[in-house]
Amino acid sequence: xxxxxxxxxxxxxxRHVYFIMAVLLVxxxxxxxxxxxxxxxxxxxxxxxxKRSGPTVIQPKGVFDYMDGAGELYLAYNMERLExxxxxxxxxxxxxxxxxxxxxxxxxxxxxxxxxxGEAVSVSAGREEVPQTYGGRVPAARALYGAGLLRLAAGTxxxxxxxxxxxxxxxxxxxxxxRAIAEHQVVQHPPPALVTRLPERLPGLQLIPERVMFFRTHxxxxxxxxLSSSNILALTNRCEAVSAVFRQQAPAEAEGGKPSIQFLIIxxxxxxxxxxxxxxxxxxxxxxxxxxxxxxxxGTLYSSSVEDGWVSVSRRQSYLAAAFxxxxxxxxxxxxxxxxxxxxx
Amino acid sequence: MRAGVTMAGVAMLGGPSSAIxxxxxxxxxxxxxxxxxxxxxxxxxxxxxxDAIKLKKMVNEALFSVTGQKNLKDAWMSLLKPTDIVxxxxxxxLNPTHDELTRIVTQSLMAGGVPAKNIRVADGGKGxxxxxxxxxxxxxxxxxxxxxxxxxxxxxxxxxxxPSDYHDQNSSKLGEIWNxxxxxxxxxxxxxxxxxxxxxxxxxxxxRYLWPYCGLIAGKDxxxxxxxxxxxxxxxxxxxxxxxxxxxxxxxxxxxxxEVYNLGTSRKEEIKLQQIGWSKYLLL
Numbered sequence: 334x335x336x337x338x339x340x341x342x343x344x345x346x347x348r349h350v351y352f353i354m355a356v357l358l359v360x361x362x363x364x365x366x367x368x369x370x371x372x373x374x375x376x377x378x379x380x381x382x383x384k385r386s387g388p389t390v391i392q393p394k395g396v397f398d399y400m401d402g403a404g405e406l407y408l409a410y411n412m413e414r415l416e417x418x419x420x421x422x423x424x425x426x427x428x429x430x431x432x433x434x435x436x437x438x439x440x441x442x443x444x445x446x447x448x449x450x451g452e453a454v455s456v457s458a459g460r461e462e463v464p465q466t467y468g469g470r471v472p473a474a475r476a477l478y479g480a481g482l483l484r485l486a487a488g489t490x491x492x493x494x495x496x497x498x499x500x501x502x503x504x505x506x507x508x509x510x511x512r513a514i515a516e517h518q519v520v521q522h523p524p525p526a527l528v529t530r531l532p533e534r535l536p537g538l539q540l541i542p543e544r545v546m547f548f549r550t551h552x553x554x555x556x557x558x559x560l561s562s563s564n565i566l567a568l569t570n571r572c573e574a575v576s577a578v579f580r581q582q583a584p585a586e587a588e589g590g591k592p593s594i595q596f597l598i599i600x601x602x603x604x605x606x607x608x609x610x611x612x613x614x615x616x617x618x619x620x621x622x623x624x625x626x627x628x629x630x631x632g633t634l635y636s637s638s639v640e641d642g643w644v645s646v647s648r649r650q651s652y653l654a655a656a657f658x659x660x661x662x663x664x665x666x667x668x669x670x671x672x673x674x675x676x677x678x
Numbered sequence: 679m680r681a682g683v684t685m686a687g688v689a690m691l692g693g694p695s696s697a698i699x700x701x702x703x704x705x706x707x708x709x710x711x712x713x714x715x716x717x718x719x720x721x722x723x724x725x726x727x728x729d730a731i732k733l734k735k736m737v738n739e740a741l742f743s744v745t746g747q748k749n750l751k752d753a754w755m756s757l758l759k760p761t762d763i764v765x766x767x768x769x770x771x772l773n774p775t776h777d778e779l780t781r782i783v784t785q786s787l788m789a790g791g792v793p794a795k796n797i798r799v800a801d802g803g804k805g806x807x808x809x810x811x812x813x814x815x816x817x818x819x820x821x822x823x824x825x826x827x828x829x830x831x832x833x834x835x836x837x838x839x840x841p842s843d844y845h846d847q848n849s850s851k852l853g854e855i856w857n858x859x860x861x862x863x864x865x866x867x868x869x870x871x872x873x874x875x876x877x878x879x880x881x882x883x884x885x886r887y888l889w890p891y892c893g894l895i896a897g898k899d900x901x902x903x904x905x906x907x908x909x910x911x912x913x914x915x916x917x918x919x920x921x922x923x924x925x926x927x928x929x930x931x932x933x934x935x936x937e938v939y940n941l942g943t944s945r946k947e948e949i950k951l952q953q954i955g956w957s958k959y960l961l962l
Contacts, residue, residue, distance in 0.1 A: 401771050402824060403881030480885035556823045559927045562847030618680055639680055
């Protein structure tokens, strides 16, 4: 009896040790992978006639000291660290290089997606892969240049390279620095998976790829489409969200709609949080719509004609989809229904 | 967007509620004059360098137009008292006020009879405003990613003592700062640096959205001056995109400054615009 108890105790201890070893092994591997994925980038000491100084390293809590009101944007994309370098040249002014390390490739891509304007440039010298666009739903660009500023997303890194004066030489130097940043990317990351829930087109509606943006928080949403000063969709850094614009064919305006529909799809951490968000949105934005007491049947569509067109919203599992400014109820409901159809991850 | 939601946001401004009246409808009619002075040569070849001689001429023209006077002494003394401690309030963030403008206004004040020791740059916190008996607001014209526009109303945010209280959904309360005891009634002139405005909201400068407008916007009514700036920014945005491209978030602080804080007028029909100089690409 005592021997059996002893054996059981020893067996339990061994399993305990094996479990701890397994945990440590996984943690080590994850850390190693993370180190490879987000290795601290060492930009070149010189590029052309420019010479590097820095970095100034900024942690999230110090970002407001570095850039005041701009800091909130980067915190909204889970910035983990910022390294800022300055390159100076006696003849050509300076170049500011800012490397934002974020928590995920989705966050880095999201920062770029806030503005698709500019000239698409290649910074992944020699790499054969063509960036994923999910069937043309989003632009292929991962680096955009304009007026002396290069913005790029490479893996979990977002970077801004800004020349004080735009000249042929500074453009060359800016692009060279962009290539140096992009080189660290181990694998080509696709855009956020949530983008695949966007219908590319529906009868009378066409997605505009250059208006697709990935985001997480209501401050960023408000910067492209203002719903309310308050966070009526209960967005947090744990959400994944995509804002998109669909062109409507005539007679959109004749029916009280706008030329384009604004569309949102959001994935919350849980169905419960999605349901709370739906409730908050209906209460704040569509108070005239009759709504049941939760829990509601999934997939119920709530629609109303408001000042600038039709609005529709619905929830399935952890997902909430909403369409605004539609010329018709059919159009807004079709978009929402299509985005929430099929298997939801 | 739902107008009810946005105006409800303006209405629910909280704060010292006894001091705030929500009265969009039924407010008395107002009138304001704003002067817009432009000179295409003030930024030679559209570069970032400023032609100080041309800028000085623009400042003089703006001042004389706003005051109706013909010389610096009469012009400044119509706005100030000889004993005033004058605080110049340039903006430092995002699209900062050109140093040349601050310098020229300082020299102009001295030429107008204000002793040098009575002129200071008041771009710090609450104490800066408390130390001054008169303020001249010199903000740079720019959009802002959190407030829509970050020019006149936002220029005094540091005077609040708690700038973070005026971010996010509270940015529509920016006008409240202008009514604080250490600020109220002190602003004698608003002179907006519209030499190179920034028409998209940042949060950092993107040079694609800077352009050489080469202008100064001057007036005694801060809301009217802000409204003209707003029209210039939205006009440029429409031109860039080829279709209406409204600011988002909408600049609720401007309507609130008018309807709630009674600081001036944002209504187009109440603003008389005096335009001097270069008239191409006006965007108005």
